[in-house]
Amino acid sequence: MELRVLRYFLAVAKEESITSAAQSLNVTQPTLSKQLMELEDELGKKLFLRGNRKITLTEDGLFLRKRAQEIIDLTDKTTSDFNNDCDDIRGNVYIGGGETDAMRFIAKTAKELQKEYPHIRYHLFSGNADDVTERLDKGLLDFGILIEPANMEKYDYIKLPVNDVWGLLMKKDCELAQKKTICPEDLKGIPILTSRQTLVQNVISGWSGQDFQTFNIVATYNLVYNASLMVDEGFGYALCLDKLINTTGNSNLCFRPLEPRLEAHLNIVWKKYQVFSKATKKFLNKLQDEINNFVSE
Known part of the structure; x- marks a missing residue:
């Protein structure tokens, strides 16, 4: 299975048309069609459903698209890491993380490093801990921010x-908005939207002193923005971290911290025994400097 053919496959999957994909790849349509048929023969799987107007992926095709994209991303990342010289450091730093205000600290580090090495580029991936660690383990991310x-x-x-602070996101006109903090008793019976991560649910169980499953969970979320829209429509209350949703000005929403106070500590992680590129090494060194400066202030 050649990288070139995987790029052909991804182009067709994106364009949903052999004709359009051939034009974007600057190859002839017969050549592209032949390569795709040979790919299907090699794998022994049907990858496309060929209709009159567009091409769609089969279940095997969808699986290959995910794997092919990971292979191409890792290949491009590796090539970029080698295309640096000692005097003019260029390259890419791939960082993944969930929604957290700690990204401001990462942004400050990147800004300071940019003054010395303006040709380093940053690529951010948003997802929950499972998404981030999966990409870390496959080498698609250099660093992950885990809560x-x-x-x-x-x-x-x-x-x-x-640190981030846990609390409850709600509409400003609801009864609980009159309180300054939210205690475990306040959560009983109300419709709650929560992170789908089991470890997070365990933390809330420990904080509240009761089994998380006894709460009225009406929805789970991966990233909190869409959950905030459901809160805004009056669907329920979202257990989430502070500063992720704008609750100022004309917003219909407000945030109330949990009581007793529940904080989430954050770590930036990387695979053990990882070999850093010049760009990622510079970023990590700068991050350590920024942390030392912050602590000493």
Whole structure:
């Protein structure tokens, strides 16, 4: 299976047309069609459903698209890492993380490093801990920002000097909005949207002193923005971290922290025994400097 053919496959999957894909790839349509048929023969699977107007992927085709994209991304990342010289450091730094205000600290680090090495590029991936660790393990990310609790056995890490605060996102006109903090008793019976991560649910169980499953969970979310829209429509209340949703100005929403106060610590992690490119090494060194400066202030 050649990389060139995988790129052909991804182009067809994107364009949903052999004609359009051939034009974008600057190859002839017969050549592209032949390569795709040979790919199907090699794998022994039908990858496309060929209709009159467009081509769609079969279930095997959808699986291959995910794997092919990962292979191409990793190949491009590796090539980029080697295309640096010592005097003019260029390259890419791939960072993944969930929704957290700690990204401001990462942004500050990148800004400071940009002054010295303006040709380093940053690629951000948003997802929950499962999404981030999957891409870390496959080599598609250099660093991941994980919110505790998280399984750290496979990673080296640095604890970031910032914390997030857990609380309840709600409409400003609801009864609970009159309170300054939210206690476990306040959660009984109300419709709750929560992160689908089991470790997060375990933390809330520990904080509240009761089985998380006894709460009225009406929805789970991966990233909180869409959950906030459901809160805005009056669907329920979202257990989430502070500063992720704008609750100022004309917003219909407000955030109330949990009481007793529940904080989430954050770590930036990378695979053990990872070999860093010049760009990622510079980023990690700068991050350590910024953390030391922050702590000493």
